[in-house]
Structure formats: structure tokens, C-alpha cells
Amino acid sequence: MDWQPVQKPAEMAESRLLEAILSGYFPINSNLPGERELASQIGVTRPTLREALQRLARDGWLDIQHGKPTRVRDYWREGSLAVLSALARSPAHQSPDFIVHLLDLRMLIAPAYARQAVQAAPGEIIALLEKYADLEDTPSAFARADWDLHSLLARHAANPVFQLLLNGFQSLYLLVGDHYFASPECRQHSRGFYQSLLECACRGADCDAESLTRHVMEESLALAKKMQKENL
Numbered sequence: 001m002d003w004q005p006v007q008k009p010a011e012m013a014e015s016r017l018l019e020a021i022l023s024g025y026f027p028i029n030s031n032l033p034g035e036r037e038l039a040s041q042i043g044v045t046r047p048t049l050r051e052a053l054q055r056l057a058r059d060g061w062l063d064i065q066h067g068k069p070t071r072v073r074d075y076w077r078e079g080s081l082a083v084l085s086a087l088a089r090s091p092a093h094q095s096p097d098f099i100v101h102l103l104d105l106r107m108l109i110a111p112a113y114a115r116q117a118v119q120a121a122p123g124e125i126i127a128l129l130e131k132y133a134d135l136e137d138t139p140s141a142f143a144r145a146d147w148d149l150h151s152l153l154a155r156h157a158a159n160p161v162f163q164l165l166l167n168g169f170q171s172l173y174l175l176v177g178d179h180y181f182a183s184p185e186c187r188q189h190s191r192g193f194y195q196s197l198l199e200c201a202c203r204g205a206d207c208d209a210e211s212l213t214r215h216v217m218e219e220s221l222a223l224a225k226k227m228q229k230e231n232l
Contacts, residue, residue, distance in 0.1 A: 013044045013052035021061060021072055022090055031069035059083060085168035099176050103224050107217035110150065113157035115210035121156040122201040128152055129198040142187050143177025186223055
């Protein structure tokens with residue numbers, strides 16, 4: 001049986017408040033209603049509401065100050081990684097450029113974790129990429145393969161923050177990957193990357209892996225922008 005976990009009252013209140021913020025019902029820099037009114041609207045007790053508000057404040061969604069109304073933060077400027085992760089899990093509330101911004105971020109960090117991973121674990125990279133020679137030519141197969149590769153590279157990087165950054169985006173990564181790799185051009189582009197990175201790992205050429213990854217990530221970003229324009 002597929003057991004579905006029961007959501008606790010504070011988690012339910014947090015989810016409803018987050019949905020209200022992301023949908024614009026409570027806009028950025030607006031003040032939330034008083035505790036009594038807000039608890040009544042959501043259908044929870046005031047202690048439960050306070051717990052939910054504290055969680056959202058911790059993650060950068062709300063600004064709570066004693067004696068003042070609770071303010072919705074400008075979460076793009078004042079939020080934390082938890083905000084970024086929540087946005088990644090909410091495709092309906094993302095800006096049209098959100099995916100491009102994430103690919104832009106990947107372009108900045110992927111060269112570094114590729115170099116560090118080739119230094120630290122070339123054997124594991126080789127073992128994974130050798131399997132990609134027979135990669136099924138479907139969007140879902142490529143999306144999973146690309147995630148597995150970048151996750152492996154980040155996991156073996158000297159900087160553990162790389163893995164933390166990626167972890168928050170796994171579901172979005174696969175979702176976007178299905179769309180991105182629907183293009184045969186994108187699949188072929190990535191096949192070339194996997195083969196070239198394999199050669200770098202076989203030679204232990206960490207600096208070449210860094211340069212290669214930077215160049216390929218730049219091209220991937222350009223392809224994504226091209227696809228975005230075509231879909232407008």
C-alpha cells in the first residue's frame with residue numbers, strides 16, 4: 001500500500017501561507033493580518049499559526065518583529081536557499097526566466113566541481129560515462145543521465161556546498177531535463193560532452209575538464225534561451 005504521510009497542522013498552515021505568498025494573495029512587502037484573523041482564515045489555532053510563521057521567517061519568507069505587523073519579505077532579495085528550493089518545487093509560480101537563471105548558475109559552478117571531481121575520483125566518472133555510450137535516445141533517459149553525472153561530480157568536489165545546491169533542485173532538474181532533451185540537438189550536444197569529459201577523466205586532465213565544462217555549459221545556456229524564444 002502507498003501510505004501518504006499525514007500533514008501536521010503547522011505544516012498545513014505553512015503550505016497554505018506559502019501558496020498565498022507565491023500566488024500574490026499576500027504580495028511582497030505587504031503585512032499579514034493579525035494572528036487571530038489569520039488563524040481563523042487558515043483554520044488553525046494561534047499556537048499552530050505561530051509555529052508556521054516562525055518556520056517561514058526562518059527560511060526568509062517573512063519578517064517578524066515584536067510590536068510590528070508581520071511583513072512578507074522581498075524573498076528574491078532577502079530569502080535564503082530554502083526559498084530557492086521552494087521556488088524550484090513550484091513551477092506554476094516561477095518567472096519565465098527562472099530556468100535560464102538556474103542554468104546560468106550551473107554554468108558558474110559546474111566547471112569548478114568538474115575539475116575537482118576529476119582530481120578526486122576519475123575512476124568513478126569513467127565508470128559512469130562509459131555506460132553512456134549506450135544511452136537510450138529519449139528525453140527522460142538523458143534527463144536522468146545528466147542529473148546522475150552532475151550529482152556525481154558535485155558529490156566528489158572538494159566543496160560540499162556544490163552538492164547542497166544541487167540537492168534542492170533534483171525534481172526540477174528532471175522536469176526541465178525532459179523538456180530540454182526533447183530536442184535532438186540538445187541530446188546530441190550532451191553526447192559530445194559526455195564523450196569529451198570521459199576522455200578528460202581517462203587522462204586525469206582536470207583543467208581540461210574545467211574548460212570543457214565551462215564551454216559546454218555556455219552552449220547549453222544558449223540552447224535553452226533559443227528554445228525559450230521559440231516557445232514565446
